[in-house]
Amino acid sequence: MSRIGQTFIxxxxxxxxxxxxxxxxxxxxxxxxxxxxxxxxxxxxxxxxLGVPFSDPMADGPxxxxxxxxxxxxxxxxxxxxxMTAEFRKTNTTTPxxxxxxxxxxxxxxxxxxxxxxxAAGVDGVLTVDIPPEESAGVSDVFKAHGLDPIxxxxxxxxxxRVEQVAAAAGGFIYYVSLKxxxxxxxxxxxxxxxxxxxxxxxxxxxxxxGFGIRDxxxxxxxxxxxxxxxxxxxxxxxxxxxPEGECTNRVKHLVAELRRGVDAASK
Amino acid sequence: MKLTxxxxxxxxxxxxxxxxxxxxxxxxxDELRVEYDKARNDPxxxxxxxxxxxxxVGRPSPVYHxxxxxxxxxxxxxYLKREDLNHTGAHKINNTIGQALLARRMxxxxxxAETGAGQHGVASATVAARYGMECVVYMGxxxxxxxxxxxxxxxxxxxxxxxxxxxxxxxxxxxxEAMRDWVTNVExxxxxxxxxxxxxxxxxxxxxxxxxxxxxxxxxxPELAGRQPDAVIACVGGGSxxxxxxxxxxxxxxxxxxxxxxxxxxxxxxxxxxxxxxxxPGVLHGFRSYLMQDENGQIxxxxxxxxxxxxPGVGPEHSYLKDAGRAEYVAIDDDxxxxxxxxxxxxxxxxxxxxxxxxxxxxxxLAPTLGKDKIILVNLSGRGDKDINTVxxxxxxxL
Numbered sequence: 001m002s003r004i005g006q007t008f009i010x011x012x013x014x015x016x017x018x019x020x021x022x023x024x025x026x027x028x029x030x031x032x033x034x035x036x037x038x039x040x041x042x043x044x045x046x047x048x049x050l051g052v053p054f055s056d057p058m059a060d061g062p063x064x065x066x067x068x069x070x071x072x073x074x075x076x077x078x079x080x081x082x083x084m085t086a087e088f089r090k091t092n093t094t095t096p097x098x099x100x101x102x103x104x105x106x107x108x109x110x111x112x113x114x115x116x117x118x119x120a121a122g123v124d125g126v127l128t129v130d131i132p133p134e135e136s137a138g139v140s141d142v143f144k145a146h147g148l149d150p151i152x153x154x155x156x157x158x159x160x161x162r163v164e165q166v167a168a169a170a171g172g173f174i175y176y177v178s179l180k181x182x183x184x185x186x187x188x189x190x191x192x193x194x195x196x197x198x199x200x201x202x203x204x205x206x207x208x209x210x211g212f213g214i215r216d217x218x219x220x221x222x223x224x225x226x227x228x229x230x231x232x233x234x235x236x237x238x239x240x241x242x243x244p245e246g247e248c249t250n251r252v253k254h255l256v257a258e259l260r261r262g263v264d265a266a267s268k
Numbered sequence: 269m270k271l272t273x274x275x276x277x278x279x280x281x282x283x284x285x286x287x288x289x290x291x292x293x294x295x296x297x298d299e300l301r302v303e304y305d306k307a308r309n310d311p312x313x314x315x316x317x318x319x320x321x322x323x324x325v326g327r328p329s330p331v332y333h334x335x336x337x338x339x340x341x342x343x344x345x346x347y348l349k350r351e352d353l354n355h356t357g358a359h360k361i362n363n364t365i366g367q368a369l370l371a372r373r374m375x376x377x378x379x380x381a382e383t384g385a386g387q388h389g390v391a392s393a394t395v396a397a398r399y400g401m402e403c404v405v406y407m408g409x410x411x412x413x414x415x416x417x418x419x420x421x422x423x424x425x426x427x428x429x430x431x432x433x434x435x436x437x438x439x440x441x442x443x444x445e446a447m448r449d450w451v452t453n454v455e456x457x458x459x460x461x462x463x464x465x466x467x468x469x470x471x472x473x474x475x476x477x478x479x480x481x482x483x484x485x486x487x488x489x490p491e492l493a494g495r496q497p498d499a500v501i502a503c504v505g506g507g508s509x510x511x512x513x514x515x516x517x518x519x520x521x522x523x524x525x526x527x528x529x530x531x532x533x534x535x536x537x538x539x540x541x542x543x544x545x546x547x548x549p550g551v552l553h554g555f556r557s558y559l560m561q562d563e564n565g566q567i568x569x570x571x572x573x574x575x576x577x578x579x580p581g582v583g584p585e586h587s588y589l590k591d592a593g594r595a596e597y598v599a600i601d602d603d604x605x606x607x608x609x610x611x612x613x614x615x616x617x618x619x620x621x622x623x624x625x626x627x628x629x630x631x632x633x634l635a636p637t638l639g640k641d642k643i644i645l646v647n648l649s650g651r652g653d654k655d656i657n658t659v660x661x662x663x664x665x666x667l
Binding site: 053054055056057058059061062065066069072077078079102103104105106107108109129130131132134135152153154155157158159162166177 | 278286287288289290291292294295296434435440441444447448451454548550551552553554556559561563564565566567568
């Protein structure tokens with residue numbers, strides 16, 4: 001079983017929900033990513049989502065796009081992200097790492113070459129935002145063959161008829177994006193999400209993470225009550241963007257610890 | 269499978285095309301695919317589209333024998349398909365009318381569009397006014413600054429123009445932003461995509477709406493010249509005017525199809541917008557095609573004197589036609605395009621768009637290699653009024 005699967009089983013045994021923070025690799029600096037990853041774990045992250053910078057992040061809002069631009073200005077590409085994961089793995093062999101990014105950098109490297117290198121570096125799952133199941137024939141099989149979990153998105157606009165198809169291609173967990181719109185948008189209707197998750201669970205036995213719109217302990221708690229995992233991206237990236245130089249890691253640690261308290265409050 | 273049968277049911281032209289978007293857009297694209305499938309088989313929809321093209325756009329656009337230009341270029345006879353004479357001054361309106369009619373049929377009251385030079389933005393704002401729809405146009409902040417007359421035109425037509433300051437502040441960033449708007453407002457909004465690119469079904473439906481260009485030529489050329497041309501030349505940015513004139517000619521195997529990309533400062537300089545000439549396949553903006561990208565798969569900035577050709581990708585059907593050997597693709601640099609621009613002004617009294625000037629420039633190269641009895645048909649995709657500031661600037665003239 002993959003590290004992601006093991007993580008969810010261990011959490012369930014303790015009646016806990018997963019916290020999955022997102023950062024973009026190479027933001028704010030090339031050398032800061034690995035220390036940030038360790039800080040996320042210390043503050044309570046169960047799985048780390050590591051963004052692969054891309055020049056045209058179509059599905060992301062302005063906060064994560066700026067992070068991508070900063071990372072690209074720091075000359076960080078897919079190969080560097082794999083090197084960072086390998087570096088992280090030298091001292092952490094238990095926390096799953098999921099790469100989240102767009103198809104083209106992976107396509108350019110070659111899916112087979114990438115899968116081999118990612119597995120060797122210690123990557124556990126891959127979410128290519130712009131490869132839906134319809135286009136993933138071959139891709140998710142290659143990932144699975146190399147022991148990588150292919151993570152897929154579900155959205156409020158996904159019809160029930162598609163959920164099964166997405167679930168069949170997916171591994172690790174399902175990522176339900178709880179808002180229409182891009183990353184970093186406002187408002188979250190947990191009532192509506194809860195209804196949708198009930199429908200998703202009819203067709204899918206994988207754990208379901210919910211992301212988009214979670215910004216503090218209260219929203220984290222609300223989502224943890226209905227989901228198996230809470231994914232937080234833009235709020236953390238925003239903290240990285242606004243932190244004074246030298247304080248980035250501490251600020252992020254503080255925020256993730258707050259989110260952790262929210263997630264754990266849901267289990268009490 | 270015949271070349272004309274493409275794409276397949278999921279939008280693939282061989283390895284190209286497809287639907288590479290986030291899950292949030294899948295339902296909307298599926299709805300569009302289903303609705304378009306119904307519309308294109310509905311005689312009432314086709315009849316209304318044709319009525320609008322005739323009475324609002326002014327079609328058919330003429331084919332014109334450019335005798336003085338042919339004489340000057342010293343070889344084959346050059347004929348021009350006059351898309352510059354359409355309402356709003358370019359081929360773009362063919363597509364925006366088709367998509368606006370589709371939007372209305374689907375009950376969408378808000379349309380959005382991306383634009384580079386502003387031509388597609390103006391064509392979208394035009395049809396939104398015509399059909400009483402709200403219109404929001406996304407335009408790179410840099411393009412807003414260098415295309416101010418078109419920005420004002422869109423505003424006159426009642427559209428809201430949103431400058432996009434992310435990334436390189438040009439067309440590709442405007443496209444990213446339009447996609448984001450669509451993801452956010454997917455239930456109320458129809459996205460009028462401006463070229464034969466993007467996720468399925470856009471490359472197919474834009475092509476279908478633009479094919480009126482080539483279909484008219486098939487009738488007009490025998491009337492005017494006694495036969496079909498030996499070569500058809502069109503400029504290629506995203507490639508909608510080119511696929512519109514090429515596609516009906518695909519079964520006519522003796523007709524060479526030549527797409528002309530923007531060579532910018534020269535392909536060797538790296539500063540260009542010629543993915544078919546010097547790029548590699550990849551995935552961007554929802555489809556697989558030839559792209560301008562670096563060794564890490566990041567999209568690289570493009571360069572062209574013509575804003576409408578300044579795009580790092582190209583419609584997937586062109587990638588397929590290139591690999592299949594049915595169409596040839598070449599690059600024309602800024603200087604060559606500008607020279608052809610002046611040629612057409614002086615020899616024929618036609619001020620062409622800088623985009624279309626690239627096609628004329630290739631005719632200038634090809635004509636002398638062919639006999640005077642040969643025929644080249646150039647798609648003059650747009651008029652050049654919008655470009656006079658750019659031409660003045662590169663000529664060192666202050667207006």
